[in-house]
Amino acid sequence: MDFQFLIDGFAEGLRQMTWLEAFAVFLGIASVFYSMRVNILVYPTGIISTLIYVWICFQYKLYADMGINAYYFGMSVYGWYVWTHPKAGATEVPVTWMKTKGWILAIGILLLSYLLISYVLVHFTDSDVPYWDSFTTASAFVGMWLMAKKKVENWIFWIITDFVAIPLYFYKGLILTSFQYLFFTVLAIMGLIAWIKTARTYAKS
Template sequence: MQPIFDFFFGQYYEYPTLFIYLEVIAVIFGFLSVWYSKQENILVYPTGIISTLIFVYLLWQWELLGDMMINAYYFAMSIYGWYIWTRKVDATHFTPVTKMTKREHVWSILIFVATLLFVFGVYEYFEKWNNWTAYVDTITTAIFFVGMWLMARKKIENWIFWIVGDIISVPLYFYKGLTLTSFQYLLFTIIAVFGYFAWKKSLNKNLQPVLK
């Protein structure tokens, strides 16, 4: 049992206790945020803000710049999403789940490419191209940037980006030594699949004609 524990959590022996506690708190609130997103519950944003703020601090300490920028971006988009989700489209209805428009497809591509170039520039400036994870980190950052933007706009396609990014992040974070965060992304993947079908059900309900 001890070898198994050491395999998954051995890297934590060298971490400050404060960092371990903070990562646990961030993982819990991150899980809650994704769960509330699946439920179309506005609590997705306050819980997400707490999680992202903690991760920004931790990732800065661990010098994982791409991951840190993802969480800083999440924080900003959480404020934007909070506004969009609480905005009423008429006297009684809030912003519904919808599909991406052609314009949003174009914007998604632009955000993806712009993020790749930006993260590449950051890694280049700080001379952080010292591991293959930096290249994967650049791609996942771009994927998550698009996913978060689409989630804030309540587009069902956001879940596809989350699923792809989460699947990549599970082994990536485990390799980086962040086992708890790796497990978090594994749970995120599962919830994202259920979230997609839950939002699809909501979308189909919104598209049904009103029977008179």
């Protein structure tokens, strides 16, 4: 691997970076950190970051990612409500595992949303990365939904999303955002481990 190319790309990304992108990156990382800690601040930080990225993705013709960030905003509001309204008698919504039915639904949503989004991008937009953009969007769509439900498996979909998004944003010239997703991948792996421990603790209680 040409590490000098990566270093030069990162330096160029810093030179081209706007304060708005830097702010969105900072809040995005903060949101993932709070999610790992199962902290409600995941939502206010995430809401602001995603609104900024709606604008950034529009400027760079990443229409599917623009849509998914708008979806993030809506799901963040929903997740904020769910996390702060546990069942009667409970102090909080617990972290749990999906059952077989949940997996079938999640995979179904992934495939259906991928096919639908890719069709729209290919036929109705000028996107030059329609299938790539559609996959990260569909995977993140499921991950956000599962996070709002406090399911451990949300991290699996985030790991997939972040890993595939790294080269996508690098290709589009958003170098700093690409490195952000590299960092997100590491945080998502840590988040998966942390939520597994939390779910096991709840199951034993």
